[in-house]
Amino acid sequence: MMGYILKRLLLFIPTLFVISLLAFIISVKAPGDPVEILSGSASVQGGSTQHGVSKSQKDSIRLRLGLDKPLFYFSMTSSIECDTLYKIQDKKHREVVQRLTYRCGDWQLVSNWYRELKDSYEWWSALEEADFKAEKDSIALEVQNAIDWKNTGNAIFLTMLNSYEPKVIYAQLDSLQLLAGKVPGNLLKTRLDNLDRFWDEMYYSSPGFSFWIPSFHWYGSDNQYHRWLSRLLIHGDFGYSYVDKEPISEKIWKKFFISFKLIFLSVLIAYLLSIPLGVHAASKRGKLSERISSLFVFMLYSLPNFFVGMILLYLFANPDFVVWFPESGYMDPNNYDPNWNFLQRWSAELPYMILPLITYTYSSFAFISRILRAGMLDTLQQDYVRTARAKGIQEHNVLWKHALRNSLLPLITMFVNIFPMAIGGSVIIETIFTYPGMGLASYEAIHNYDYPGIVAIFTLSGFLTMSGYLVADILYAFADPRITYNRK
Amino acid sequence: MIFRKRNRADEETRYSFGRDTWKQFRRNRPAYISFYVLLFMLFIGMFASFLANDQPLYASYRGKTFYPAFAEHWIGKSVFGAEGVDSVQHPVTGNWERIQYDIADWRALELGAVIWPLIPFSSSTQDILNRDFVSPDDEHFRRNEKGEVITATGKFRHRMGTDVLGRDVLAGIIHGTKISLLVGIVSMSIALLIGLLLGSLAGFFGDHRIRLSRIRLFLLVPGLLLAWFYAFVLRGYTISDAFGESTGSGFVQLLLSILLFVLILMMIIYGGKFLEFGFFAKQVFLPVDSLISRGIEIFNSMPKLLLIITISAVIEERSIWLLMLIIGLSSWTEIARFVRAEMLKVRELEYVQAARSMGLSEWRIIVKHALPNAMAPVFIYVAFGIASAILVESGLSFLNIGVPDDVVTWGSMLNVGRTEPEAWWMIVYPGLAIFITVTVYNLIGEGLRDALDPRLRK
Numbered sequence: 001m002m003g004y005i006l007k008r009l010l011l012f013i014p015t016l017f018v019i020s021l022l023a024f025i026i027s028v029k030a031p032g033d034p035v036e037i038l039s040g041s042a043s044v045q046g047g048s049t050q051h052g053v054s055k056s057q058k059d060s061i062r063l064r065l066g067l068d069k070p071l072f073y074f075s076m077t078s079s080i081e082c083d084t085l086y087k088i089q090d091k092k093h094r095e096v097v098q099r100l101t102y103r104c105g106d107w108q109l110v111s112n113w114y115r116e117l118k119d120s121y122e123w124w125s126a127l128e129e130a131d132f133k134a135e136k137d138s139i140a141l142e143v144q145n146a147i148d149w150k151n152t153g154n155a156i157f158l159t160m161l162n163s164y165e166p167k168v169i170y171a172q173l174d175s176l177q178l179l180a181g182k183v184p185g186n187l188l189k190t191r192l193d194n195l196d197r198f199w200d201e202m203y204y205s206s207p208g209f210s211f212w213i214p215s216f217h218w219y220g221s222d223n224q225y226h227r228w229l230s231r232l233l234i235h236g237d238f239g240y241s242y243v244d245k246e247p248i249s250e251k252i253w254k255k256f257f258i259s260f261k262l263i264f265l266s267v268l269i270a271y272l273l274s275i276p277l278g279v280h281a282a283s284k285r286g287k288l289s290e291r292i293s294s295l296f297v298f299m300l301y302s303l304p305n306f307f308v309g310m311i312l313l314y315l316f317a318n319p320d321f322v323v324w325f326p327e328s329g330y331m332d333p334n335n336y337d338p339n340w341n342f343l344q345r346w347s348a349e350l351p352y353m354i355l356p357l358i359t360y361t362y363s364s365f366a367f368i369s370r371i372l373r374a375g376m377l378d379t380l381q382q383d384y385v386r387t388a389r390a391k392g393i394q395e396h397n398v399l400w401k402h403a404l405r406n407s408l409l410p411l412i413t414m415f416v417n418i419f420p421m422a423i424g425g426s427v428i429i430e431t432i433f434t435y436p437g438m439g440l441a442s443y444e445a446i447h448n449y450d451y452p453g454i455v456a457i458f459t460l461s462g463f464l465t466m467s468g469y470l471v472a473d474i475l476y477a478f479a480d481p482r483i484t485y486n487r488k
Numbered sequence: 489m490i491f492r493k494r495n496r497a498d499e500e501t502r503y504s505f506g507r508d509t510w511k512q513f514r515r516n517r518p519a520y521i522s523f524y525v526l527l528f529m530l531f532i533g534m535f536a537s538f539l540a541n542d543q544p545l546y547a548s549y550r551g552k553t554f555y556p557a558f559a560e561h562w563i564g565k566s567v568f569g570a571e572g573v574d575s576v577q578h579p580v581t582g583n584w585e586r587i588q589y590d591i592a593d594w595r596a597l598e599l600g601a602v603i604w605p606l607i608p609f610s611s612s613t614q615d616i617l618n619r620d621f622v623s624p625d626d627e628h629f630r631r632n633e634k635g636e637v638i639t640a641t642g643k644f645r646h647r648m649g650t651d652v653l654g655r656d657v658l659a660g661i662i663h664g665t666k667i668s669l670l671v672g673i674v675s676m677s678i679a680l681l682i683g684l685l686l687g688s689l690a691g692f693f694g695d696h697r698i699r700l701s702r703i704r705l706f707l708l709v710p711g712l713l714l715a716w717f718y719a720f721v722l723r724g725y726t727i728s729d730a731f732g733e734s735t736g737s738g739f740v741q742l743l744l745s746i747l748l749f750v751l752i753l754m755m756i757i758y759g760g761k762f763l764e765f766g767f768f769a770k771q772v773f774l775p776v777d778s779l780i781s782r783g784i785e786i787f788n789s790m791p792k793l794l795l796i797i798t799i800s801a802v803i804e805e806r807s808i809w810l811l812m813l814i815i816g817l818s819s820w821t822e823i824a825r826f827v828r829a830e831m832l833k834v835r836e837l838e839y840v841q842a843a844r845s846m847g848l849s850e851w852r853i854i855v856k857h858a859l860p861n862a863m864a865p866v867f868i869y870v871a872f873g874i875a876s877a878i879l880v881e882s883g884l885s886f887l888n889i890g891v892p893d894d895v896v897t898w899g900s901m902l903n904v905g906r907t908e909p910e911a912w913w914m915i916v917y918p919g920l921a922i923f924i925t926v927t928v929y930n931l932i933g934e935g936l937r938d939a940l941d942p943r944l945r946k
Binding site for chain 1: 713714716717718721722725782785786788789790791793794795797798799801802804875879882883886887888889899902905906909910912915919922923926927930931934
């Protein structure tokens with residue numbers, strides 16, 4: 001037995017690795033630049049790049065998130081690519097530089113172009129009106145002109161930094177040429193000449209054979225994934241929410257317990273209800289009462305839970321109908337008292353829990369009783385049941401003592417399926433009833449583009465599902481002495 | 489006569505597995521009825537745009553005939569030669585009028601003769617006169633040819649009411665049928681493909697059938713890395729650009745990459761032949777079964793629904809096809825597990841041994857002899873799988889995740905109905921549609937299971 005548990009625990013490691021890797025890939029590939037979002041200068045939806053926050057502030061966020069490190073333990077890139085690409089800070093720029101490198105085949109040329117462009121942009125946006133004036137002595141300069149020039153130039157540089165299409169770049173270079181003609185003196189001319197030269201060098205070179213040669217870089221443990229995983233495993237740290245910029249782990253555990261209470265209760269009720277029903281169905285096979293109850297259970301099984309939830313809301317929490325239960329929420333904040341004892345708190349929460357509980361329970365109830373009925377029918381045909389009957393044991397005892405015990409075994413494995421189902425299903429049910437658990441949290445995270453939140457919930461539920469499987473397997477071995485996991 | 493008329497007595501004595509199963513299946517009344525309900529829904533889904541459309545099926549206008557409803561359909565292009573745009577000349581003034589089918593307001597034109605579809609609304613057309621949740625029993629309005637607002641009667645009533653934007657609910661239900669059937673069939677085809685492949689690999693070959701030289705086993709590691717590099721690293725931007733262009737071309741590029749991946753991997757492993765000497769030449773077993781079984785276990789420990797939700801939330805380009813792919817990719821494990829178990833049994837049977845002794849290749853034995861024997865029960869899983877895929881899709885569109893905003897599905901209609909507690913028709917009709925579809929698939933699955941179960945044979 002211990003050997004088996006150990007083996008299961010060993011399988012935990014690759015599973016956790018895959019789940020965490022998946023979660024990490026999702027968080028990296030998610031749209032938007034975390035630094036821009038956390039510093040508040042851009043939202044995920046719109047890619048606004050207004051520089052409202054100072055560079056040093058962004059750098060500190062970047063350092064805090066460890067974004068200056070390589071992504072993974074190793075990387076496979078084309079040999080023409082620079083192996084320190086991850087040092088470019090902006091996510092979009094990184095993509096542009098990589099695409100340009102693939103196109104022209106020489107990392108050095110791209111680097112020249114990118115550096116020059118970035119320097120020019122920084123230099124241009126740091127220029128002040130006085131700088132324009134100093135170059136121009138004879139004609140009085142209108143302040144408005146200087147601001148216009150600056151804005152146009154900024155826009156041009158930004159577009160060029162964020163694009164890799166030759167068409168766009170050429171158009172922007174042309175408009176820069178125009179601007180350079182307007183701006184007094186040689187302010188822009190030298191920069192423009194450099195840019196032109198670098199672009200042409202880059203544009204007219206093409207990737208040679210070396211593009212097809214892969215190069216392998218080993219970065220060691222100083223990478224983002226390692227950092228993310230070790231923080232998660234050691235401190236339970238899931239990073240920062242994009243919405244309120246606070247650590248996620250504190251909130252998520254509270255939400256988890258709210259959800260867990262509901263899920264656990266519903267699974268318990270479902271088991272308690274479905275066992276008598278399953279036994280009844282099997283013993284009265286073919287009779288009218290059994291056929292009706294089977295049909296009913298089957299219909300329940302096919303009903304989508306969001307439909308049931310909305311019908312319940314429409315019937316029992318509708319001002320036009322009857323308001324037996326509150327429509328949404330978890331408890332009434334107005335009369336909540338933190339000093340309540342266990343019972344008082346439960347009685348305050350109960351009305352809020354009933355509708356979600358029904359919605360949670362009915363589908364797993366239908367599921368379990370169907371499985372149990374099939375299992376019972378199977379067991380009732382076995383020889384030992386016939387023997388028990390032949391011995392003159394009461395039918396009641398045959399059903400409940402002899403047959404049920406063996407039919408209960410698949411129910412333990414069912415627990416494994418129901419538990420993750422409930423976690424996943426909680427998204428829909430908690431959204432309908434606005435029940436503030438993990439499901440609602442993930443719904444809100446998705447609609448607010450809070451990717452660290454989504455990833456945290458995914459990882460946590462993956463972990464829970466895994467644990468559920470382990471518990472069920474162990475229980476299974478305890479319940480059925482015929483099962484040994486040690487021998488293959 | 490070319491066709492030989494079948495003799496009834498002949499038919500009764502002839503036995504085939506399929507015919508027998510069908511006979512058993514027919515005994516199960518609910519399943520048998522469900523089968524015909526499904527056929528009916530398939531009909532609705534296939535002809536959705538001819539059953540509910542705000543463009544007429546046939547219209548004559550100023551001496552010219554149009555088939556606007558067919559224009560967007562492949563039938564329209566091939567049979568009627570419709571391009572979606574046409575011009576007509578005014579008989580009196582001689583002015584040319586350009587009619588773009590999908591923009592033109594056909595109801596406002598003075599049509600000579602017209603045949604409207606059964607429901608003269610599209611799922612996405614916004615009826616300005618009947619917006620803000622008009623109940624099926626309320627008075628409905630429409631504009632006649634002269635532009636006056638009159639009470640709508642007969643065909644032009646919204647028989648199942650409208651939603652907040654004035655979109656017809658019945659048209660939405662019909663369009664949703666198409667989407668639901670597509671989601672079920674496409675996603676389960678993907679799951680079936682993967683499940684059959686991996687399941688039969690694991691079950692048929694087991695841990696001790698595939699022998700490799702050590703060098704080939706070692707070459708797998710760099711081989712995987714290299715194949716990944718050429719297929720996905722170098723082509724990464726090609727794939728993402730193609731997906732940005734359209735989902736279809738994205739899929740094509742993705743498939744090309746997968747093909748390239750397999751090709752490179754095979755090339756490298758075959759290349760190992762030239763390095764087979766000494767220590768490296770020793771033959772070892774590749775534990776396919778263990779690898780795939782562990783893979784299934786790992787995959788099963790993931791919260792499926794949350795995985796689907798997470799992935800479809802992260803993808804920027806929302807598309808119903810991508811959703812089908814994601815659902816399909818996450819539901820193959822049941823099928824794979826079942827096929828594996830079935831293949832473990834089948835590979836020991838005498839007829840497979842006989843096939844092997846006759847020198848047939850392993851692949852031929854799997855595809856031609858072993859798989860067909862395991863296929864029939866797989867369809868039970870497919871039926872249940874389609875039911876749950878439809879549930880997942882409608883759940884996602886109910887949450888407004890992963891499904892584009894302009895696609896009307898049953899789930900998204902329920903979602904709209906959530907905002908207005910008065911509008912019972914926005915809850916009941918789509919909800920019932922989902923319920924009926926899921927029940928039908930479940931009943932068919934159940935019926936198949938009973939029909940294939942030798943213990944329940946009559």
